[in-house]
Amino acid sequence: MSKLIDFYFDFISPYSYLAHKKIINLDKRNIFNYKAVLLGGLHNLGGITAPAFNERKMKNMMNDCVLIAKKNNIPFKWNEKFPINSLNLMRGFLLISDNQKNRYFDACFNAYWQNNIDISKDENVKKILTDCKISYDFFSSGCKDQNIKEKLKKLTNDAFNKDIFGAPTFVINDKIFWGQDRLDYALDEYNL
Amino acid sequence: MSKLIDFYFDFISPYSYLAHKKIINLDKRNIFNYKAVLLGGLHNLGGITAPAFNERKMKNMMNDCVLIAKKNNIPFKWNEKFPINSLNLMRGFLLISDNQKNRYFDACFNAYWQNNIDISKDENVKKILTDCKISYDFFSSGCKDQNIKEKLKKLTNDAFNKDIFGAPTFVINDKIFWGQDRLDYALDEYNL
Numbered sequence: 429m430s431k432l433i434d435f436y437f438d439f440i441s442p443y444s445y446l447a448h449k450k451i452i453n454l455d456k457r458n459i460f461n462y463k464a465v466l467l468g469g470l471h472n473l474g475g476i477t478a479p480a481f482n483e484r485k486m487k488n489m490m491n492d493c494v495l496i497a498k499k500n501n502i503p504f505k506w507n508e509k510f511p512i513n514s515l516n517l518m519r520g521f522l523l524i525s526d527n528q529k530n531r532y533f534d535a536c537f538n539a540y541w542q543n544n545i546d547i548s549k550d551e552n553v554k555k556i557l558t559d560c561k562i563s564y565d566f567f568s569s570g571c572k573d574q575n576i577k578e579k580l581k582k583l584t585n586d587a588f589n590k591d592i593f594g595a596p597t598f599v600i601n602d603k604i605f606w607g608q609d610r611l612d613y614a615l616d617e618y619n620l
Numbered sequence: 621m622s623k624l625i626d627f628y629f630d631f632i633s634p635y636s637y638l639a640h641k642k643i644i645n646l647d648k649r650n651i652f653n654y655k656a657v658l659l660g661g662l663h664n665l666g667g668i669t670a671p672a673f674n675e676r677k678m679k680n681m682m683n684d685c686v687l688i689a690k691k692n693n694i695p696f697k698w699n700e701k702f703p704i705n706s707l708n709l710m711r712g713f714l715l716i717s718d719n720q721k722n723r724y725f726d727a728c729f730n731a732y733w734q735n736n737i738d739i740s741k742d743e744n745v746k747k748i749l750t751d752c753k754i755s756y757d758f759f760s761s762g763c764k765d766q767n768i769k770e771k772l773k774k775l776t777n778d779a780f781n782k783d784i785f786g787a788p789t790f791v792i793n794d795k796i797f798w799g800q801d802r803l804d805y806a807l808d809e810y811n812l
Binding site: 474475476477482483484485487488491492495499591592593604606609610613616 | 802
């Protein structure tokens with residue numbers, strides 16, 4: 429199996445969504461390996477205040493994402509319910525089988541960053557799961573499972589211990605590229 | 621006189637240097653209007669912790685700047701004396717005459733981000749001034765002048781009141797573009 433680019437993401441992150449859509453537009457999804465992290469947890473570990481919690485940075489981020497989306501022909505709408513707690517959706521990603529992951533990944537990102545849906549609401553999660561042919565009961569009980577809780581915590585800690593502090597982050601050949609602006613750099617490294 | 625793109629900068633900012641060199645490489649210097657701000661002051665006003673003061677962000681920034689420089693054919697060396705206090709050099713920019721500004725701008729940025737010179741040291745400031753044909757006595761006494769002190773403070777406050785929170789920031793048609801990654805976007809807006 430050839431090497432892949434690790435793509436650290438959280439559904440809460442608009443820049444992760446934009447990076448994902450750039451990857452789709454480049455038809456390069458197959459060379460990325462999704463790595464779930466809890467962005468809030470990563471920020472806490474790193475002593476970082478997210479842009480969402482700084483008035484000017486938040487305002488800039490909202491505008492910036494719209495500009496990036498426009499320049500890259502990506503459908504995008506700033507979600508009115510930002511930020512939300514993405515914990516269960518991120519746990520869910522770890523819970524489902526590998527062949528469900530791509531569809532779930534798209535469904536969560538599109539719901540939140542394209543269709544302005546509050547994905548912290550149970551009724552909306554149910555719709556996503558139905559669309560992905562995932563059982564709500566399986567999902568719901570799985571998210572409360574201690575192993576899954578620990579797994580997401582461990583993945584977030586592992587990322588932190590590799591010097592990762594934000595999302596999206598790309599890692600290839602032990603080199604770290606932070607931000608959707610560095611997707612090209614990660615691809616350059618991949619193509620070396 | 622045609623419109624210009626305001627370019628908010630501080631010599632302490634490696635990304636401002638990289639943006640400047642991109643502009644030089646594009647031969648577009650004539651459409652930018654340099655706006656001095658004290659980046660540390662701007663961060664304080666905005667309640668922002670600079671990447672320099674976060675271990676992982678600092679490490680990433682050092683690596684990131686080298687990558688950007690390489691990709692854009694920009695000579696660059698991370699300064700061993702980072703961060704320093706850029707206060708006097710920024711005040712100096714306000715003090716000197718308009719026809720000296722371009723040369724001084726280049727000399728300060730090149731010394732710090734190309735030649736690894738500690739520009740907080742008096743002997744090195746003297747060399748820069750000699751190179752720019754600026755009298756050291758004029759510069760030195762001017763930097764202590766209350767009007768100049770107030771002027772830099774006012775420019776920083778004015779920037780903050782326009783929602784600016786970092787450097788480089790570009791402003792054109794009342795639109796704000798933060799970071800060297802958004803230089804292209806500012807140029808797009810300019811060319812509308």
